[in-house]
Amino acid sequence: MNANLMTMTSLCADELTGCVAELGALLRACVHDGASVGFVMPYSVDESEAFWRGNVLPSLREGGLILLVARLGDTIAGTVQLDYDTMPNQRHRAEVRKLLVHPDARRQGIARALMTEIERHAQRLQRSLITLDTRTGDHAEPLYAALGYQAAGVIPGYARAPLNGERFDATTIMYKAL
Template identity: 55%
Template sequence: MEILSLSAADLDRRLPDLADLLHACVQDGASISFMLPFSPDDAAAFWTQKVRPGVAAGTRALLVAEADGRLIGTVQLDTDTPPNQPHRGEVCKLMVHPTARRLGAAKALMGALEAEARQRNRALLTLDTRTGDRAEPLYIGLGYQVVGVIPGYALNTARDGLHGTTIFYKEL
């Protein structure tokens, strides 16, 4: 497995792979802000409209995991913080393709993200995830601390109910 940092030009070249990854994760029920139905075009639009501007501006790091030449995961570090928070970054959209789970990609991506945060002089990371999600034990195992749970935070991907979100932080 290899972890790579993508530039805006790399994102453009890898857009089909990134869109396929996001689409597969949402179809598998990942709670990463999207609702069903969710099309491949919706996935491509997310990368070009929401992620690419920050990558191009240098305020967002986009890391990907590849195995055997295939993109299997991604995570983002958002450092577009207010002037009074230059020491903080936000972990965004950790995704691993449903067919590539349990291979260590999420852990490797988070390790690379933390190294990137340190390079950017970020000493505090925050994130949130759906309460009860399979990612919670990963974050706890990586040393993230639970701040609390906000109940009824977001709709389920299938729009059939609300779920809570768990807020985490880690000091680097």
């Protein structure tokens, strides 16, 4: 796969409906590779597709969520979400959710490109603060730091480990002023 052939688009609800199977496969591959994105093993295709239909699709339809996908050729290689459905006293901020890059497509600049583009969307929405959380010590943490995100703190025992549901991992809460 060649990052030079990467295209990026924002999906609307109808487009997401047509991509559920492919996005489900992407999410499942990431979870099976150990990504800490809210799910633990065993994790089925049906559960993965249900996440997109039941959690992402309603938020996308209602507004307040941006869903970006990065494609290498015709294949979805990565995705990220921006949740900007905030309370009135928080209309200056948004949260990055579910940055996913297929294990076979990593180390090609896809995650960085997705984050850069999601920040552009946040600025267009006049959001001046972005927050996110990531498993402490995860390979994504240095990427976020390189993009200017700062650690606000660490919460120990925050989430079950995806491949070992008996272990609890810490999470690092990060933020960036735009």
